[in-house]
Amino acid sequence: MISLAALSVAYADGRRALDDLDLSIAPGERVALIGPSGAGKTTLLRVIGASLRPTTGAVRLDGVDPWSLSGRQLKGLRARIGKMHQAPPIPPRQRVITAVLAGRLGQWPLWRAVASLVYPLDIAGARAVLEPLGLAERLFDRCDQLSGGQLQRVALARLFYQQPEIVLADEPVSALDPALARSVAVALNEDAKRRGVTLIASLHAVDLALSEFSRVIGLREGRIVFDRPAAQVLTADIDALYAGAPHAGAHDTPDQRVPSARPRLTRCA
Ligand SMILES: Nc1ncnc2c1ncn2[C@@H]1O[C@H](COP(=O)(O)OP(=O)(O)OP(=O)(O)O)[C@@H](O)[C@H]1O
Secondary structure (H helix, E strand, C coil), rough: CCCEEEEEEEEECCCCEEEEEEEEECCCEEEEEEECCCCCHHHHHHHCCCCCCCCCCCCCECCCHHCCCHHHHHHHHHHHHEEEECCCCCCCCCCCCHHHHHHCCCCHHHHHHHHHHHCCHHHHHHHHHHHCCCCCHHCCHHHHHHCHHCCCCCCCCHHHHHCEEEEEEECCCCCCCHHHHHHHHHHHHHHHHHCCCCEEEECCHHHHHHHHCCCCEECCCEEEEEECCCCCCCCCHCCCCCCCCCCHHCCCCHEEEEECCCHHHHCCC
């Protein structure tokens, strides 16, 4: 269980990126964070991922405050969390296989991690996760020989190889064309469903948030504007979130629900 209580984050310049948030996310939930640029989505993911300490309030992962742990315990906790970013932080000269095996570096003893960097120890394991993503034949290519979309699939393969208990994806599809964006969103959700793990992703593609995820949280100016099952998100919720229009949810009827695919709102290209 992930829980935040009265949590705020202010950056050094005094800007409040998150403002007095209360939030609980149960194991196995698949949550999309949506909201305009600067709403606080990345900051929220960094807090949940134990990368950023809240200024005030509490964060608990399975009842544990990450910031009460020793350095070694915190490293162990972070190794159970998988992260994916819009631009995968993969060194350009690294081979695909090394990039994939890096998914378990935090779980392996030091000798194995170092040995794996010199000579990949689990070629079959890396091939198995790359195969369904159509990249098995690129196993020994360098990452700077891949396109942006292929590199993002390598990042996905690394996540699948890691098998984390919590997946945090920060705009994982923003740099992809719409078809690839959908296939990556589907793959993330299928993996989370199959393994029963928690998935939290920030997205600008509202249609993908509504069609692929079970719960959608709208954030604006560091606050939660709405938090509903995807099937109950209304057109008015989305309009209010992005345009600042008055919140009309209480008077919406079912036919005012946002259709599952709403091209007007797609911003994933
Ligand atoms: N390192 C930082 N130092 C100072 N302010 C920051 C820092 N990172 C983010 N902010 C500010 O915090 C607020 C929330 O930023 P955040 O990146 O969390 O939003 P976001 O919803 O992820 O935006 P986007 O959709 O554009 O990625 C913004 O006002 C941003 O300018």
